[in-house]
Amino acid sequence: MIKDFVFSYSSDRLRESLDDSHQAKYLIRYLADLNAKTCVLEDKYVDKDYLIDYQKFYSRSFYEEKRFTERIHFFVEDFSTTKFEESLENNDIEYLRKSYLGFVVIRPIKGSDRKRLIGRTLLNAYPDEKGSEKRVFIRGNYDVSLFGIPLSVSSLPFQVQDQGVSACATIALWTALHPLADTYGIQRLSPAEITELSTSFPSEYRNFPSSGLNWGQMINCVKSMELDVETINVENIDDDDIILTAIKAYVKAELPLIGALKLTKKNNPPEYHAVTISGYQCNNRGKLTELYAHDDQIGPYNRVTPDGSFKRWKNEWNDSGHEVRLEKLLIPIYPKIRLPFARIYPRYLEIKERMIKDYGDDFDFELYLTTIRKYKEFLLESTIKEKRKILIKSLPRFLWVLRAYYEGSPLKDIVFDGTAIYPKQVSSIEFRI
Incomplete structure (x- = not known):
């Protein structure tokens, strides 16, 4: 074990390991926001994603690249090397489990900027509440072992593109597909494997080194x-309502959205970039005030605010003179969810406008996708009319729910069959206020 493998959080010390890339600087700021106090370094870590990428690309290169990565773990608890070693000796680990923030993997290779590449990263998201505003994130629970200590982190994976085997679209796919492995039982692939799978769709460019994927390949x-x-x-x-409604609908269903961005800079041709939308922040009336994106050129849970509307984004890209426009959204979904957003959204607008016309504009509305299991668990804990009758009623596996709120409390749900081809209402539920 290397000397000083436990060290206090500081930007200078972290920069020695993470290097000085844009993503490393972002992670240092992000960890400060999470109140990181102590770091623990694994100096010889086998990372599955990197090992697969190494086998498919770097093992066949003339210059020898290392097979092992480094992994740094972060904690909000302040402790020394001596205390940590005593904890290992005495199995006194509860304070470590409670204060764990996650980890960052550092690959032993460098990008085009000659900075070390950030590998698979799992860090806690921001707190769920910010004053009166609430945050909703896509995240899963991941088990982590540190020298035999069982830890866990609730997050969505992030890493930086490695142009040998991947570009931004590959990383956006890797991030978006990761949580669906548990939800739908699909295989978790490395970036190189995603590039291989995507490029079975013909393109004029080479597979490796990767120059990026087009929309059809994604x-x-x-x-x-x-x-x-x-x-x-x-x-x-014309406006961003469809963007905000779609993001809320799918993020609440824990389905990541891939955003296709157009980056424009004065006197330069436009560039195109892909990110994974991983969460949102809304006020007490449900209006979105901030988005969060996993952007491989910036970092995880990157804050995005509207530039007039959410068709145009404000974030770190603006610091380099870029204007950011959202052009497309791509959502990986389960095939049995047959009712697409494009067909339920007009019905949502129709019902919303009718209720506002009949009852006034004191109501707030949302549309979201869910499963029968999650929905009935919610109803079981809610105060609704005809509760017993509704709970024992048979409903489809997937549901689109249109919910009306009054003064922040649910008033009415109109439920549609998510497995139908066209909007088919299957239930109407009234809440007791």
């Missing part, structure tokens, strides 16, 4: 994994 990748896709073109829409 769709091909998702469909090759026995999933289907929902695509929403928002380039020419």
